[in-house]
Structures are given as C-alpha cells and as structure tokens.
Amino acid sequence: MTEKMNGISRKDFLKGAAVGIAGIATMGLVGCSKETAAPTESISWDQETDIVIVGLGGAGAAAAWQAGTAGADVIALELAKQAGGSTNICGGLINIGGGNALQKAAGFEDSVDNYYKYMVKALGLGADEEQIRVFVEKSPEMYTWLTETIGVEFKPGYNPRWPEPVNIDAGLTCTGDEFSNDYADVSIPIPRTGWVEGEGIPEGALTGRKNGSGFFQPLLRAVNAIPKIKILYETAGEELVFDHDAQRVIGVKAKQGEKAITIKARKAVILTAGGFALNKDMMKNYCPAYYGIPGLGTRGDNGVGIKMGQAVGADTRNMHCAYTTLSAASYFSQTSGAGGPLSQGVLVSQFGTRFIAEDHYYSYTPDYMLQNHYRAKYSPSYAIIDSKILADIPEASREKFTALIKAEASSIKELAKALGTPEGALENTLDFYNVGAAEGKDVVFNKQKKYITPITKAPFYAVEVKPSAAVFTTGGLRINTDAQVISAKSGNPIAGLYSAGRNASNVMGQQYGGSGVSVATCYVFGRIAGQKAAEETAWS
Numbered sequence: 001m002t003e004k005m006n007g008i009s010r011k012d013f014l015k016g017a018a019v020g021i022a023g024i025a026t027m028g029l030v031g032c033s034k035e036t037a038a039p040t041e042s043i044s045w046d047q048e049t050d051i052v053i054v055g056l057g058g059a060g061a062a063a064a065w066q067a068g069t070a071g072a073d074v075i076a077l078e079l080a081k082q083a084g085g086s087t088n089i090c091g092g093l094i095n096i097g098g099g100n101a102l103q104k105a106a107g108f109e110d111s112v113d114n115y116y117k118y119m120v121k122a123l124g125l126g127a128d129e130e131q132i133r134v135f136v137e138k139s140p141e142m143y144t145w146l147t148e149t150i151g152v153e154f155k156p157g158y159n160p161r162w163p164e165p166v167n168i169d170a171g172l173t174c175t176g177d178e179f180s181n182d183y184a185d186v187s188i189p190i191p192r193t194g195w196v197e198g199e200g201i202p203e204g205a206l207t208g209r210k211n212g213s214g215f216f217q218p219l220l221r222a223v224n225a226i227p228k229i230k231i232l233y234e235t236a237g238e239e240l241v242f243d244h245d246a247q248r249v250i251g252v253k254a255k256q257g258e259k260a261i262t263i264k265a266r267k268a269v270i271l272t273a274g275g276f277a278l279n280k281d282m283m284k285n286y287c288p289a290y291y292g293i294p295g296l297g298t299r300g301d302n303g304v305g306i307k308m309g310q311a312v313g314a315d316t317r318n319m320h321c322a323y324t325t326l327s328a329a330s331y332f333s334q335t336s337g338a339g340g341p342l343s344q345g346v347l348v349s350q351f352g353t354r355f356i357a358e359d360h361y362y363s364y365t366p367d368y369m370l371q372n373h374y375r376a377k378y379s380p381s382y383a384i385i386d387s388k389i390l391a392d393i394p395e396a397s398r399e400k401f402t403a404l405i406k407a408e409a410s411s412i413k414e415l416a417k418a419l420g421t422p423e424g425a426l427e428n429t430l431d432f433y434n435v436g437a438a439e440g441k442d443v444v445f446n447k448q449k450k451y452i453t454p455i456t457k458a459p460f461y462a463v464e465v466k467p468s469a470a471v472f473t474t475g476g477l478r479i480n481t482d483a484q485v486i487s488a489k490s491g492n493p494i495a496g497l498y499s500a501g502r503n504a505s506n507v508m509g510q511q512y513g514g515s516g517v518s519v520a521t522c523y524v525f526g527r528i529a530g531q532k533a534a535e536e537t538a539w540s
Contacts, residue, residue: 043241045251048264049075049230051533052252054237054305055273057085057298058212058522059501059529061219063270065150066530068226075263076223077235077254079300083220085274086297086472086502086518089204090212093175093336093516094523097192098136100143106158106172110190112136118187119513122177126318126509131525134481135507138524143194146523151218154194162334162341163392163450168210171195173336176514177361180338181446193516195336204298206470210336212519232256237304240269240497242312248495248539249312266540268496268533271485272526273305274298275473275502277322282306286319287473289370293324296470297502305503309477312497315488317505318475323512324370325468328383328404329362331393336515338362341392343451345385346433347465350377352421353429357445358383363512366467371510380466382406382419384430386457406464415460430455474508474518483529498533500525 051067053060056078064076076083096102097115115136120129146152154171161174174191177183196214198205205211223229234256241251241262251264276282277295282303284291295301310316326332331342343359355378356368369378393401407418416426436443437454477499478486484493485504500506501522508517 043251043262045264046261047075048266049073050265050267050538051075051270051530052263052265053077053270053272054252054308055079055085055271055300055501055503056083056231057272057274057300057501058087058216058219058519059503059526060085060270060272061216061223062523062526063272063498063500063530063533064223064229065219065226066527067534068223068229070531070534072228072267072534074229076229076231077237077252078231078233079236079273080298081233083231083233084202084213084216085300086212087522088212088216089202089206089298090519091207091336091515092196092198092210092212092214093173093519094194094196094215095176095192095514095516095520096139096143096194097190098139100140101147102143102154102156102172102194103190103192105156106191108190110192112140114187114190115139115192118178118183119507121183121186122511122513123507124509124511126321128317128505128507128509130481132507134528135521135524138528139520142520142523145527146215150222152196152215154196158191159195159335159337161337161339162343166335166337168335175336175338175361175516177338177364178514179448180357180360181448182357182360193336193514206296215519235261237273237308240308240312246495246539249497250539264540265496266538267536268498270529270533271305271309271477271497271499271503272501272522272529273308273503274301275476276303276306277301277472279303283473286475287322289320290322290324290471293467293471294469296472301472301502305499306476309485309497309499309503312494313487313489314485314494314497315478315491316476317478318509319473319505321474321508321510322471323363323474323518324366324471325362326366326465327468328463328465329468330397331401331463332358332362332365339448339451341389342383342385342463343447344389344392344453345383345463346429346455347381347383348421348426348429349381350419350421352416352419352425354433354445355381357442357447359448359451361512361514363515367511370467380464383463383465384412384415384426384455385461385463386455387459388453388457389455390461401463404463405461407462408459410458410460412460415462419462472518473502474505474512476502476504479504479506479525481528482532483525484532496536496539498529500529
C-alpha cells in the first residue's frame with residue numbers, strides 16, 4: 001500500500017497487517033489508537049451515500065431492497081460480475097414455517113411456537129435463542145413478502161418422505177429433522193422447506209432445474225427497480241473506515257480493478273459478503289474439523305467481510321461451525337426430502353458400532369463424524385445393509401450406488417473381516433439391532449419405525465459413508481437481533497455497522513437444522529439490517 005492513495009493518507013484508515021484473501025487485502029486493527037487516526041474532515045471521498053452494502057447475495061439484496069424501500073440511498077458493492085452469490089446457485093430450498101399459506105394448502109397446520117421449539121433443539125449447542133425467536137416470528141411474513149411483493153412462486157403440493165413417490169413439482173418438502181423421534185418431545189412434526197423452480201440453471205448451480213435463482217432473481221429485479229439503489233459490480237470491499245472520535249464506522253474502502261475508491265456511508269455499512277469456506281487459512285484456524293473439505297459457494301466466500309468486521313473490533317460467534325453432507329446422502333434421503341432407503345440400514349464406525357439414528361437429516365450425521373474426537377474411526381463409516389434393502393435403491397441410480405459398496409459377504413462375520421472391524425463387534429451390533437428390529441423397535445437410538453427392518457438376508461453389504469466434497473461455514477460476526485455487529489471489547493453494538501447472511505452468526509449453532517435455513521436467515525436478517533440501517537440518523 002502506498003503512502004498516498006486516491007488522496008487519502010494511510011492515517012485515515014485503521015493500521016494493521018494486510019491479510020491476503022483471494023487477492024484482496026484486508027487491514028487489521030492491531031496497534032491502532034485514537035491518537036494515530038486522522039480527522040474525519042481530512043478524508044477525500046470518491047462517492048457517498050446513506051448505506052454501503054458489501055456483497056450482493058441473498059442477504060445483501062434483501063438489505064438493499066429494504067433500505068431502498070425505506071427511502072435510503074444505497075450503494076451495493078459486488079465482487080463478481082453479477083449478483084447472487086451462494087443464494088443464486090443453491091438447491092432452491094428455503095426454510096419457512098410458522099403456519100404459512102404453502103403449508104396450509106398442503107394440509108399442514110404449523111405455529112410459530114411449534115416452529116421455535118423445533119429450531120431451538122435442532123440447531124444445537126451455541127444456537128442463539130433470542131435470534132431464533134425473531135427468525136421464526138418473521139418467517140410467515142417472509143413467505144408473504146417473497147410471494148406477494150417480490151414475486152417468488154412456490155408451486156402447490158408436497159414432496160413426501162420415502163417410500164412415497166417423489167413429487168419433483170411440489171413447492172413444499174421436508175429437508176430437516178422435523179420427523180426424527182429425537183424431536184418428538186418438543187414439537188409436532190411439520191414440513192417447512194419451500195422448494196422453487198430456477199430461472200434456468202445458473203453457472204455453478206448445485207442442482208438441476210430446481211435452484212436458488214428462483215428466489216434470488218425476482219429479488220434482484222425488485223432491487224434494480226429502486227432508483228435509490230446503485231450497484232457497483234466487480235468492486236471488492238476491502239476495509240471499513242472508522243472514526244475514533246465518534247467511535248463509529250463511517251465508510252468503506254474498496255477496489256475496482258486496480259482503482260482504489262472510498263465511499264462515505266452517512267448512516268451505516270452492512271456487511272453481507274458471505275462466509276469463509278473458500279479461505280483455507282481461515283478454515284484451518286477456525287474450523288479445523290472441516291478443513292480439507294472443498295468449499296461450497298462462490299469466490300466471495302473468502303472471509304473478507306468477517307475480516308473487515310474484526311479489524312474494527314467486532315466479536316465473532318461459532319466460527320468452528322459449518323455445514324456439510326454425506327457421500328451417500330441421496331440414499332439416506334429422498335430427493336430434497338429427509339429419510340430414504342439407506343436409512344433402513346445401520347451406520348457403524350470403523351469400530352463396528354452404531355453411533356447415531358440413521359434417519360437423521362443428512363447434515364446432522366457428518367457433523368457428528370467430523371467433530372468426534374476419534375475422527376479417524378468415523379470417517380469413513382459404513383452403512384450395513386442386506387439384499388432386501390439393496391432392492392429398495394432406485395433402479396436408475398443402482399449403478400452409481402454400487403460404486404459406493406466397500407465390501408460384500410455372505411455373512412456379517414465375513415463382512416466384518418473384510419472391513420477390519422474389531423473381532424465380534426459388528427456381529428454383536430447386528431445381533432442386538434435385529435432383536436429389536438424384529439419387534440419394530442430401535443431401543444438405542446429410537447429410529448422411526450418406518451426405517452426399522454431386520455438385516456438378515458444375505459448377501460450383506462458395507463457402503464462407504466464419509467463427509468462429502470462440499471462445506472460452507474455458519475459462524476461469523478456476532479450480531480444482535482437488530483443485525484448490529486457487536487464489539488468484542490465492550491459487548492455493545494459498533495455504531496454504523498450491521499451484518500447478515502453467512503458474514504454473520506445468527507441462529508445456527510452446532511447443527512444446521514435443515515436445508516434452506518441459511519437462505520432464510522439471509523432474507524430475514526438482511527431485511528432487518530436494511531430497515532434498521534435506514535432508520536439511523538446520518539452522522540454528517
């Protein structure tokens with residue numbers, strides 16, 4: 001960095017070591033003091049607005065729409081040539097509950113309280129119950145906003161759980177653990193995942209015709225229709241400008257190609273730049289259990305937005321938490337619906353012992369495998385099935401499935417020998433399981449009865465199961481229920497700074513809870529950030 005850049009001296013910005021992230025330098029806070037900061041009036045601004053938004057994915061677009069609708073002038077910075085981020089390329093799933101029209105039309109009666117009880121337990125250790133309460137209370141409103149204001153279409157119908165036939169056209173499915181017996185003590189099982197048709201198949205889309213463009217592109221059109229919103233594409237947010245006298249964020253330093261620009265934010269900056277799954281150093285430092293699994297997202301998921309917040313003293317939460325799935329997830333589930341034919345088997349570690357109910361949501365299982373202290377014994381694990389269960393695998397995917405089979409044998413003892421499990425362990429596991437299964441019971445892990453069947457018909461198979469080649473992070477900047485970023489030093493909001501989406505840590509804890517939770521939090525907390533930022537009093 002030169003002494004003088006675009007008329008702004010180094011003293012105008014926080015001092016610290018530059019952290020290289022995907023070619024973008026982010027400045028740290030270390031060593032900065034009030035005495036070294038230059039007066040605000042000495043800064044030469046290239047542009048100014050009420051609100052600067054860094055990152056125009058789902059959270060950024062929701063924030064921009066809300067702020068622009070509220071009358072604020074907005075400049076949104078987007079690293080890529082087009083908006084969307086991970087939201088645009090995801091599988092078209094969004095978690096919506098509390099009793100919306102889509103649920104009611106499919107014959108399901110939900111409530112905010114029922115939704116809340118499920119989410120508190122399903123999101124696991126480290127989940128923020130205050131934020132969960134806000135999230136679930138806003139969910140019915142979010143559905144109405146998406147369908148009636150933004151123009152997102154959820155087709156009627158329900159995609160049922162296995163073994164009922166797949167309904168690919170349905171707008172409602174169940175991707176989480178709602179029907180797991182582990183949650184029967186707190187909530188009534190209700191499907192809560194909206195499923196949209198994509199507007200074509202975007203480059204990098206994770207799925208086919210059902211993808212996130214179906215609920216992002218209508219939002220982007222709504223954003224583009226608001227004259228007060230200006231989008232700067234191929235513009236990377238780099239640093240926050242912090243006024244030490246006023247103790248607040250007052251702008252953003254960014255890069256357009258090789259050109260450095262500074263943008264004054266009269267009211268606030270909203271960080272919505274994504275997570276850090278594509279930043280290997282951050283994954284190794286913060287999320288070691290998931291380190292080495294290829295990142296799921298776009299190049300914007302490089303952690304820059306989190307680093308920007310940290311540089312002005314922001315606290316973080318749950319930086320060790322992430323989402324991934326299983327290599328055999330599509331057989332533990334039905335197309336975008338939890339529960340599938342492989343859930344009838346037993347999942348064992350390399351010790352030959354069960355460790356989880358096999359009908360859990362397919363992100364819950366790899367979380368257990370990766371975060372267990374004996375990772376080497378849980379990755380890979382093995383799904384043990386017999387010829388009856390193999391016959392339930394759809395014929396269209398049978399060839400692909402057989403490639404996952406690690407061993408085949410005429411007896412469990414021979415299968416154990418092929419896998420190298422401790423002598424007698426796998427045999428005892430199956431003997432014990434089969435006794436209960438003959439009575440329709442899983443006395444250890446309480447699997448749903450529909451997935452309980454004795455594993456007795458030779459030949460027997462061991463299917464290799466391990467965390468898949470995709471991970472995204474769920475930890476980030478600590479925010480409150482108004483989406484304000486919290487100071488690590490004071491525990492109070494940092495004036496003029498908001499965050500949402502994967503840039504922030506909101507409702508999620510040790511577990512993910514169900515496909516589409518991430519997108520839903522982007523929209524709920526993105527809108528909150530936009531509204532609250534628009535309500536700020538301009539500092540100048």
